[in-house]
Amino acid sequence: MSANARISAITSRIVERSKPTRERYLERLQAATSRGVSRSILGCANLAHGFAICSPSEKDALAGDRVPNLGIITAYNDMLSAHQPFETYPAIIREAAAQAGGIAQVAGGVPAMCDGVTQGQPGMELSLFSRDLIAMSAGIGLSHNMFDAALFLGVCDKIVPGLVIAALSFGHLPSIFVPAGPMTSGLPNDEKSRVRQLYAEGKVGRAELLEAESKSYHGPGTCTFYGTANSNQMLMEIMGFHLPGSSFINPGTPLREALTREAAKRALAITALGNEFTPAGEMIDERSIVNGVVGLHATGGSTNHTLHLVAMARAAGIQLTWQDIAELSEEIPLLARVYPNGLADVNHFHAAGGMGFLIKELLKKGMLHDDVRTVAGQGLQAYTIDVRLGDNGTVVREPAPQKSHDGKVLASIETPFQANGGLKMLRGNLGKAVIKISAVKPDRHIIEAPAIVFHSQQELQDAFKEGKLNRDFVAVVRFQGPKANGMPELHKLTPPLGVLQDRGFHVALLTDGRMSGASGKVPAAIHVTPEAVEGGPIARIKDGDIIRLDAIRGTLEVLLDAATLADREPVTADLSDNEFGMGRELFAPFRRAVGTSDHGASVLFH
Ligand SMILES: O=C(O)[C@H](O)[C@@H](O)[C@H](O)[C@H](O)COP(=O)(O)O
Ligand code: SF4
Numbered sequence: 001m002s003a004n005a006r007i008s009a010i011t012s013r014i015v016e017r018s019k020p021t022r023e024r025y026l027e028r029l030q031a032a033t034s035r036g037v038s039r040s041i042l043g044c045a046n047l048a049h050g051f052a053i054c055s056p057s058e059k060d061a062l063a064g065d066r067v068p069n070l071g072i073i074t075a076y077n078d079m080l081s082a083h084q085p086f087e088t089y090p091a092i093i094r095e096a097a098a099q100a101g102g103i104a105q106v107a108g109g110v111p112a113m114c115d116g117v118t119q120g121q122p123g124m125e126l127s128l129f130s131r132d133l134i135a136m137s138a139g140i141g142l143s144h145n146m147f148d149a150a151l152f153l154g155v156c157d158k159i160v161p162g163l164v165i166a167a168l169s170f171g172h173l174p175s176i177f178v179p180a181g182p183m184t185s186g187l188p189n190d191e192k193s194r195v196r197q198l199y200a201e202g203k204v205g206r207a208e209l210l211e212a213e214s215k216s217y218h219g220p221g222t223c224t225f226y227g228t229a230n231s232n233q234m235l236m237e238i239m240g241f242h243l244p245g246s247s248f249i250n251p252g253t254p255l256r257e258a259l260t261r262e263a264a265k266r267a268l269a270i271t272a273l274g275n276e277f278t279p280a281g282e283m284i285d286e287r288s289i290v291n292g293v294v295g296l297h298a299t300g301g302s303t304n305h306t307l308h309l310v311a312m313a314r315a316a317g318i319q320l321t322w323q324d325i326a327e328l329s330e331e332i333p334l335l336a337r338v339y340p341n342g343l344a345d346v347n348h349f350h351a352a353g354g355m356g357f358l359i360k361e362l363l364k365k366g367m368l369h370d371d372v373r374t375v376a377g378q379g380l381q382a383y384t385i386d387v388r389l390g391d392n393g394t395v396v397r398e399p400a401p402q403k404s405h406d407g408k409v410l411a412s413i414e415t416p417f418q419a420n421g422g423l424k425m426l427r428g429n430l431g432k433a434v435i436k437i438s439a440v441k442p443d444r445h446i447i448e449a450p451a452i453v454f455h456s457q458q459e460l461q462d463a464f465k466e467g468k469l470n471r472d473f474v475a476v477v478r479f480q481g482p483k484a485n486g487m488p489e490l491h492k493l494t495p496p497l498g499v500l501q502d503r504g505f506h507v508a509l510l511t512d513g514r515m516s517g518a519s520g521k522v523p524a525a526i527h528v529t530p531e532a533v534e535g536g537p538i539a540r541i542k543d544g545d546i547i548r549l550d551a552i553r554g555t556l557e558v559l560l561d562a563a564t565l566a567d568r569e570p571v572t573a574d575l576s577d578n579e580f581g582m583g584r585e586l587f588a589p590f591r592r593a594v595g596t597s598d599h600g601a602s603v604l605f606h
Contacts, residue, residue, distance in 0.1 A: 004366035006331050007290065010324055011369065014286045018319045022286075025171070025317030029281040032172035037065035037272060038145045050146045058103050062146070068271040070097055070264065071107035071147030071173075073138045073163065075154035080114040082155040082222035082229055085180040085251035089153055089260060093178075096261035102268040107150070108141020110134045112159045115516065116223065120457065120492035122582035127158060128487045128514070129590040131308065132603050134162025135169065135315070142170045148271035149174040150280075151263060155222050157517070160232035161308035164241070165604065168315035171281020174270040176375045177241040178263045179233055181251045182346045183221030189339035189518075192216040193495070197502070200464070200495040221251045224345035226338035227517030228308075231301035233346075235309075237355045237383060238295035239288045240374025241280075244397060245387025248350035255389040262395050266375060278373060281316055287369035289313045291380070293325055294367055297332035297421025298358060300341035300438035302517025303526060306423065311600030322432060322598050326425035326554070332367060333416030337409055340439040340520030341422065344409040352410040353386070356400030360384035361413040426525050426549065426556035429565060430537045432598055433510070433528045437551045439520025444501070445551040447508040447523055450544050451476045451558070455573050457490050464496035472506040474547040478538050478573075480513025481531025482594040482601040485578035486587060491516035498522055508549050510556070512538055512597070525549050525556050527597040532573070539570035 002008060015022075035041055039062065042050065051062045061067035072093055076086035090106050097104040111130060118124040134154075142150060150173050152163040160177065167175035195212035198204045222229045233247035243263055249256045270278040289309065296305050306325055313320040334341070335358060338349045359380055362368045368380055376382045382397075390396040404410040411417050422438025437445055449472040454460045460477060463469050475497065481487055490513045500507045501522055509515075509524035512531035530536030537558070541547070546559040558565065578584060595606035 002366070002371055003290070003369045007294070007328065007367060010327055011286050011290045014290065014318065014320060014324055018286060018317060021319060022317035025281065029171045029279060033272065033279055038147060039069070040065045042145060050144060054103070061103060066273065068102045068148040068268045068273050069146055070102060070104040070267050071142055071150045072104055073107055073110060073141050073150060073152050073166070075110050075112040075134070075159045075163070077112055079117060080112050080156050081183060081217060081220055082180060083112050084220045086153045089178065092257060092260050093151060093264040096264035097268060100265040100268050104151070104264060105146065107144060107147060108137065110137040110154070110159065110162065112154065112156060115157050115489060116217065119489060119516065122584065124488040125486040125578060125584055126587055127489065128307070128482065128601055129587050129594070129603070131158035131162040131311070132165070132590070134159055135165035135604065138163055138166030139169060142166065142173070147173060148273060149176070149267040151267055152177045155179050155229050155232065157228040157232070157304060160236065161312055164312045165315040167280045168284060168312065171316060172279050174267060174278045174375070175241065175280040176243065176263045176267045177236045178260055179236070179242065179246055181221055181249045181256050182224050182230065183217070183219055184250055185224055185345055185347045186218040187212055187215035188343065189216065189225045189345060190343050193498070196495045197499050200499055224347055225340065225518045226300065226346060228302035228304045230346045231296065231299070231305055231517055234295050234299055234301060234355065235292045235305070238359060238368070239292045240283060240372060240376070242375070244376055244383040244385050245356060247355050248346050249387070254393060255387070255395070258389055258393055258395045270375060276377070278375060283373040283375070284316050285372070286318055287372050289318055289320055290328065291368050291372060293320070293328045294332050294362060295358070297329050297423060298334065298362060299336040299338070300334055300422040300436070303423065303434055303436045303515060304517055306434045306527060307597060307601050310598070311602045311605060314600060314602070314605035322425045322434065325423060329421035329423050332421040333413065334418035334420070334422055334438050335361060335411045335413065335416055337417055340518055342409065348406065348409050352406035353401045353404050356383065356385045357404060357410055360400045365413050424551055424554055426551070426554055428555045428557040429562070430556050430558055431529050433525040433556050435523065435525050435551050436520065437523070440523050440551070444506070444523050446549070447474060447506050448546060448548040449473050449506055449508070451541050451547050453478065453541055453543055455479050457492050460493055461496060469496070469500055470503065470505065474508045474510050474549065476538065476541050476547070477509065477511040477513060478532035479575065480511050481533055482597060483531060483591055484512070484533040484575055486591060487514050487597070487601055489514045489516045491519050494519050494522065510538070510547060510549065512536065523549060523551065529597045531597070532570070533575070535570040537565065540565055540568040
């Protein structure tokens with residue numbers, strides 16, 4: 001079944017807009033695939049270096065071009081609870097590949113930042129840039145050109161988007177994403193946030209706060225809120241980069257290992273040496289990208305994907321815009337309530353029916369393109385499943401439940417939680433911005449209040465502690481854009497602004513920076529473009545100006561006449577503190593080269 005008329009029309013518009021870049025991309029891809037098995041063009045010395053550590057039988061196999069070789073790109077480190085399980089994956093994959101008559105080599109590693117460790121810290125100013133650096137790093141691994149397919153081991157925020165950019169830059173290769181799964185449920189996310197607000201008010205100390213945080217983040221796996229990392233898993237499944245049912249199986253379980261082994265065997269089966277050749281750059285097309293956006297809206301996914309999906313699409317020559325994302329939001333109902341959009345976590349979401357139920361429901365109403373290619377084959381019907389471990393350690397897939405196992409977490413398409421998706425675009429005399437309203441109560445969808453201007457998160461936190469913010473106001477936190485300081489997440493503002501909102505004040509955030517995918521209850525107009533350091537209108541706002549943020553009409557304005565606003569000189573800021581320390585001096589070229597937020601805030605594509 002093809003997608004309904006409205007979604008198909010948006011897709012057709014994207015196809016038309018992308019024609020020049022998509023055609024050039026596909027020409028390059030076909031030229032690469034026409035050269036046959038990649039390593040066959042390597043010289044003897046190149047090849048000898050490439051398989052120097054292999055066994056004699058592996059060398060024989062690799063010297064020919066009949067045995068497929070998998071290139072593993074791993075984002076393993078002990079810093080990300082979500083990536084720590086990857087430590088053992090290469091050995092599992094090598095064994096599974098050998099059992100299936102193939103070979104697997106770790107082509108390279110990529111850096112992976114934990115936004116939870118760096119949240120509110122200087123390191124966060126490297127976070128967004130790390131996405132493009134991850135793409136470049138993965139490219140270094142794959143540029144050895146020894147491989148017939150790639151396996152990507154990555155989960156978190158910037159890592160999956162960076163790896164997708166790499167996979168599409170090497171679009172002549174089939175690629176499968178291999179996740180490690182969510183942490184088991186610990187202290188509920190809303191209880192964690194309640195303790196944070198108590199700490200922000202000085203009602204509990206660090207000991208109580210650390211105890212709550214440690215009970216929430218307590219072991220291997222992805223943090224269980226529906227932030228960017230878990231939005232990534234949803235995207236990889238709905239866009240066809242995961243095998244069906246892979247996204248939300250906990251690490252360290254037999255089913256998780258069975259899925260990893262299956263991914264290795266499937267990657268061998270979809271190389272050019274087999275009969276199901278599925279190069280990633282052909283598999284992912286405009287329909288796949290639209291399916292990703294649909295999934296984002298239907299689940300209340302991370303606002304960061306208004307940056308990452310745009311950049312990921314560009315890597316395949318596809319031009320996705322915020323307008324496309326906003327118009328799709330009007331068509332797609334909210335079907336999942338996972339924190340911060342509800343009280344449940346991703347384990348509850350999976351138990352309620354998870355991705356299989358979600359995709360089945362969206363397909364019922366033509367809200368997804370079913371005529372897409374995936375690593376599992378043709379179409380998304382294969383993804384409307386529930387997955388379990390079979391008797392002999394294999395993966396068994398059965399039809400997804402007809403009804404949600406928990407209607408408070410996962411709704412049917414007939415009775416959605418909200419008629420449209422959580423992500424909207426705002427426009428007005430302050431430029432363009434993004435807002436996620438799926439976690440904002442309806443009485444906060446319109447905020448009109450005086451501006452209070454800050455040039456850092458710390459300034460706002462200090463003003464809160466000094467009791468200066470007990471009022472209605474719009475916090476204008478500027479000089480947080482990609483060119484200013486790498487566009488950090490300002491998630492540390494969630495507790496103080498949440499306290500003020502709970503006290504009954506009408507507050508909102510307006511920033512050229514980002515928020516965490518885990519932010520949610522306070523209305524926030526984020527990714528404001530043009531940014532302050534580029535002289536954008538946000539740099540002309542003064543304390544006391546009346547700001548109107550209207551998420552219903554999709555407008556963002558400072559209530560000044562055009563002449564008054566134009567007569568004001570945009571203020572500048574001293575950003576010297578953001579140029580050194582914690583590696584920030586290494587990223588000056590990125591700050592200079594990065595494009596605008598509505599084009600993905602990328603140094604790779606403008
Ligand atoms: O976009 C995201 O989902 C966030 O970057 C997330 O990955 C980050 O880790 C949050 O900071 C976690 O939330 P807390 O900071 O509230 O633990
Ligand atoms: S979800 Fe966020 S906090 Fe959790 S491991 Fe990943 S990057 Fe770190």
